[in-house]
Amino acid sequence: MKILVPVKRVLDYNVKPRVKADGTGVDLANVKMSMNPFDEIAVEEAIRLKEKGAATEIVAVSVGPAKAQETLRTALAMGADRAIHVQTDDEVEPLAVAKILKAIADEETPGLVILGKQAIDDDSNQTGQMLAALLNWGQGTFASKVEVDGSSVNVTREVDGGLETVKLSTPAIVTTDLRLNEPRYATLPNIMKAKSKPLAAKTPGDYGVDTAPRLTITNVVEPAKRSAGIKVGSVDELIAKIKETGVIA
Amino acid sequence: MSVALVLVEHEGGAIKDATLSAVTAASQLGEVHALVAGQGVGAVADAAAKIAGVTKVHVADDAAYGHNLAENVAPVAAAIVKDHCDYLVAPATTTGKNIAPRVAALLDVMQVSDILSVEGPDTFTRPIYAGNAIATVKSSDAKKVLTVRGTAFAKAPAEGGSGSVEAWSGGGDAGLSSFVGAEIAASERPELTSAKIIVSGGRALGSSEEFHRLIDPLADRLGAGVGASRAAVDAGYAPNDYQVGQTGKIVAPELYVAIGISGAIQHLAGMKDSKTIVAINKDEDAPIFQVADIGLVGDLFKLVPELTEKL
Numbered sequence: 290m291k292i293l294v295p296v297k298r299v300l301d302y303n304v305k306p307r308v309k310a311d312g313t314g315v316d317l318a319n320v321k322m323s324m325n326p327f328d329e330i331a332v333e334e335a336i337r338l339k340e341k342g343a344a345t346e347i348v349a350v351s352v353g354p355a356k357a358q359e360t361l362r363t364a365l366a367m368g369a370d371r372a373i374h375v376q377t378d379d380e381v382e383p384l385a386v387a388k389i390l391k392a393i394a395d396e397e398t399p400g401l402v403i404l405g406k407q408a409i410d411d412d413s414n415q416t417g418q419m420l421a422a423l424l425n426w427g428q429g430t431f432a433s434k435v436e437v438d439g440s441s442v443n444v445t446r447e448v449d450g451g452l453e454t455v456k457l458s459t460p461a462i463v464t465t466d467l468r469l470n471e472p473r474y475a476t477l478p479n480i481m482k483a484k485s486k487p488l489a490a491k492t493p494g495d496y497g498v499d500t501a502p503r504l505t506i507t508n509v510v511e512p513a514k515r516s517a518g519i520k521v522g523s524v525d526e527l528i529a530k531i532k533e534t535g536v537i538a
Numbered sequence: 539m540s541v542a543l544v545l546v547e548h549e550g551g552a553i554k555d556a557t558l559s560a561v562t563a564a565s566q567l568g569e570v571h572a573l574v575a576g577q578g579v580g581a582v583a584d585a586a587a588k589i590a591g592v593t594k595v596h597v598a599d600d601a602a603y604g605h606n607l608a609e610n611v612a613p614v615a616a617a618i619v620k621d622h623c624d625y626l627v628a629p630a631t632t633t634g635k636n637i638a639p640r641v642a643a644l645l646d647v648m649q650v651s652d653i654l655s656v657e658g659p660d661t662f663t664r665p666i667y668a669g670n671a672i673a674t675v676k677s678s679d680a681k682k683v684l685t686v687r688g689t690a691f692a693k694a695p696a697e698g699g700s701g702s703v704e705a706w707s708g709g710g711d712a713g714l715s716s717f718v719g720a721e722i723a724a725s726e727r728p729e730l731t732s733a734k735i736i737v738s739g740g741r742a743l744g745s746s747e748e749f750h751r752l753i754d755p756l757a758d759r760l761g762a763g764v765g766a767s768r769a770a771v772d773a774g775y776a777p778n779d780y781q782v783g784q785t786g787k788i789v790a791p792e793l794y795v796a797i798g799i800s801g802a803i804q805h806l807a808g809m810k811d812s813k814t815i816v817a818i819n820k821d822e823d824a825p826i827f828q829v830a831d832i833g834l835v836g837d838l839f840k841l842v843p844e845l846t847e848k849l
Contacts, residue, residue, distance in 0.1 A: 305803065306667040315671055383639070384648045411666050412784070413651045415639035418608065422643035427609050427714035430636045433778065443718060448632040449731075449787070450549070451779045454718040455607065461714075467768070467785055468778060503648035507661070508674040515810055518831035520822075524844045527816070530832045534814045536735060536793040537760065537849070 290400030290437070290459070291346045292335040294369065295390055296328040298353055298360040299410040312508045315410075324360045327405025329367075330465040333472040334435060335403050336368035343437040344400070346370050350393055352386050354378050358488065365483035366475030372488040377500060381493070383411075385500040387419035392496035394424055399460060401442065406431050406464040417464035427457030431466040540568030540659065542625035543596070543618055547633050548574065548582045555732040556629035556686075558589065558693035563686045564627040565591045565694065566656040572596070572701070573618060575611045577604035583703050590698035598706045605717035606633050612640035614709045619645060619681055630685040630788075631731075638685050647679035654690040668784040669807040688731055689790035689811055723779060730782065733763030735793045738782055738809070741769035742798025742819070742838060749775040752838070753797060756846045765789065765809075767799045783808035798838045801826030818842065 300306060301321040309316050324332075338344040349364035351357040352375040361372040375389055394402060407414035421428035429435070429444025433452065436443040437459075445454045447466045475483070493500045521527045531537055542564035547554045564570045572586045575598040583597040596618050602610040615637065619626050626641055628634035630652045642649040653662040654672065661676045662684065730736060737757040743749045749770065757764045766776035768783050782789055784807040794812035799805060801817070801824055809815070810829055817830035818838050827833045834841060 300667070306670040308671045314673075315667055382648050384643065384646070387643060407785075409668065409784075412668065413649070414635050415642070415649050415651060418636065418639035419643035421608075422612065422640040425712075425714070428636070428640070429715075430608075431632060446632075447778045448720075448722075449779060450722040451720065451777065453605075453720040453722075455605075455715050456718050457715045458713075466778075468772065503677060503679050504650065505676045505678070506673050507676055509666070509671050512665070512669060512672050512810075515815075515829045517828045518815075518833065520827070520833040520835060522834075524834070524841055524848055527818075527832060527834050527845065528848055531793065531814070531816060534793065536814065 290344050291348065291397060292338060292344045293348050293350060293394060293397055293399040293402040294328070294331050294335050294364065295350045295402070295404050295416070296332065296360050296364050297325045297351065297408045298322050298357045299325045299408055302326050302409055308509055308511045312510060314506065314509050322356070324363050325405050325408045327407060327465050329472040330467070330469050331403040331405050332364045332367050332369060333470045334465060337470065338437060339368070348373060348397060348399070350375065350390065352377065352381050352389055361488060362483050363475060365486045366480040367473060371486055373491060374488060375491045375493060375496070377493055379500055380502065381500045382502050382504060383413050383415035384419055384503065385493070385498055386416050387423055388498045389493055389496050390420050391423040392498065401459060401461060401463060403463045403465065406466055417462050421462040426461050428462040429455055429457055430464045432463050433466050433468045435463055435469070540624040541571055541622060542567040542569070542627050543571045543573055543615065543623040545615060545626065545628040545634060545637065546572050546574045546582070546586050547629055547631055548576065548579070551581055553582060553585055553696070554631070555693055556631050556688040558696060559688040559691040560627050560629045560686045561589055561591055561694035562691040563653065563656060563684070564625065567625050567659065569593050571623060573598065573615055575603040575614055577601050587701035587703050588697050588699050590695040592699045592701040594701050595703045596706045597703060598709065600710060602709070602711035606637070607715050607717065608637045608640045609712040609714040610709065612637050612644060613712065614706060615641045616644035617708065618706065624681060626683045628685050630687050634685050638683055642683035645681050645683065647681050647683055648677065649683040649685065650675055650677055651685050652687045653684050654687055668804055669810070670803070687788060689788055723777060727757060728761070728763045730763045730765055730787050730789055733789070733791050735760045735762035736765050736789055736791045737762045737795045737797065738765035738767065738799060739770055739776065739797050740767040740799030741773055743770065743775055746775045752842045756842055759846050759849045767802070767805045796826050796830070797842055799826055800824045801829065
């Protein structure tokens with residue numbers, strides 16, 4: 290079984306986003322960019338399935354600018370076998386990304402597509418579910434456990450009340466939650482090896498997908514700031530202050 | 539007049555609060571219809587028809603919809619929106635987040651996720667970058683699919699409406715997925731997303747035993763829901779459904795008590811809209827104190843039992 294793993298290059302999760310003064314977005318010039326953390330978990334899960342013998346080949350895909358190749362090389366260094374870079378300098382929305390991924394899935398016929406549940410830049414949490422709809426496949430979102438069993442896959446999902454398990458017939462879509470696994474670090478020899486792994490260069494046009502945005506961001510602002518309050522010196526003082534708010538009697 | 543279809547989230551025959559917030563958002567867009575999908579949900583449909591503002595309830599009652607499987611429910615929502623509505627409005631819960639984008643793709647529209655406000659018929663605000671920025675977004679799609687952040691909209695009154703109820707037939711089991719089982723924590727405590735008071739514990743508690751020994755009695759004394767930081771959940775001190783933060787639950791109670799939580803950005807993103815924030819932490823430089831209204835620096839293992847006793 291082949292596994293397709295889409296990855297996105299985003300602002301590194303340790304960097305505090307700065308809103309541009311002109312309200313057009315978040316400043317991404319000269320800041321550290323990395324693979325979306327949920328996508329790292331997706332790559333790791335695919336590698337573990339391959340190590341267990343449940344998968345035979347891992348294909349990483351990224352839709353984005355030239356530098357998205359770095360993110361793909363990271364996936365290759367972790368253990369993906371080859372990569373497809375769909376290059377565009379435009380912002381591509383989840384729906385258009387899902388359409389590109391559908392075209393790639395039609396060509397590659399993977400048994401599973403494992404995606405991060407959301408990218409930490411736009412926090413949309415849509416691409417996996419949209420891809421599942423376009424392919425008419427089952428979807429196991431927010432996964433904390435994935436078990437492949439012949440022609441089906443059991444996915445344990447993190448839901449509001451606890452955990453839920455669904456059984457999907459393959460091919461299927463899985464989106465990762467935080468506790469699915471702890472991604473490995475790429476070793477130096479593997480980083481070197483990744484440089485010679487195949488990376489195909491494509492464009493959205495190759496897949497016949499129109500990436501014109503449906504949404505326009507008209508303004509981006511910083512949220513209202515919360516200022517620090519007071520510090521109290523004892524539990525008695527703390528209780529008195531809480532009582533002043535009127536929440537407790 | 540535009541019509542907005544609200545995806546009703548229900549469990550054990552009761553409508554969840556997040557649905558009522560979604561109804562409020564929908565009522566700012568036009569006439570409100572509701573979709574109740576499930577098995578044996580006649581009573582839920584009747585309850586949905588009583589929500590103030592709801593004029594019509596579409597009921598899809600079939601075993602295939604019994605466990606909210608997106609593969610089966612999304613086509614129903616897409617069909618109703620296609621024929622009757624201009625908007626689909628779903629709560630931004632794990633159920634809504636699972637189903638709504640599937641509906642959006644079936645309708646070939648771009649979803650607007652986790653909206654904080656309705657600025658106009660096609661314009662909404664939503665958080666990006668873990669709430670470190672708020673974007674105003676305008677949709678050019680003819681039909682719009684939205685998920686709604688529950689804490690950003692008041693709950694519509696559960697009584698006062700007199701909507702009609704109409705059975706929807708068609709659809710059924712798409713044959714792609716099935717429900718295997720669930721481990722849903724049974725708790726007497728209020729649910730996090732609707733609790734008036736929340737007590738949350740962090741990694742400083744050191745173990746699952748200490749977490750429950752210190753946090754549970756304080757929460758019980760306050761009648762509070764119990765939350766946790768991601769660090770505490772990752773360390774196994776608390777189950778995943780306790781997690782408050784960017785990737786966990788977004789909460790905005792009247793009182794949020796953070797015990798031994800340092801205040802990572804991703805945690806703050808989930809609770810900084812709380813009305814009053816109290817923090818107890820031994821590190822006086824912990825970022826949590828930058829957002830706390832009332833801070834107490836000291837050893838939580840001494841202070842928390844004292845607080846519980848004196849309340």
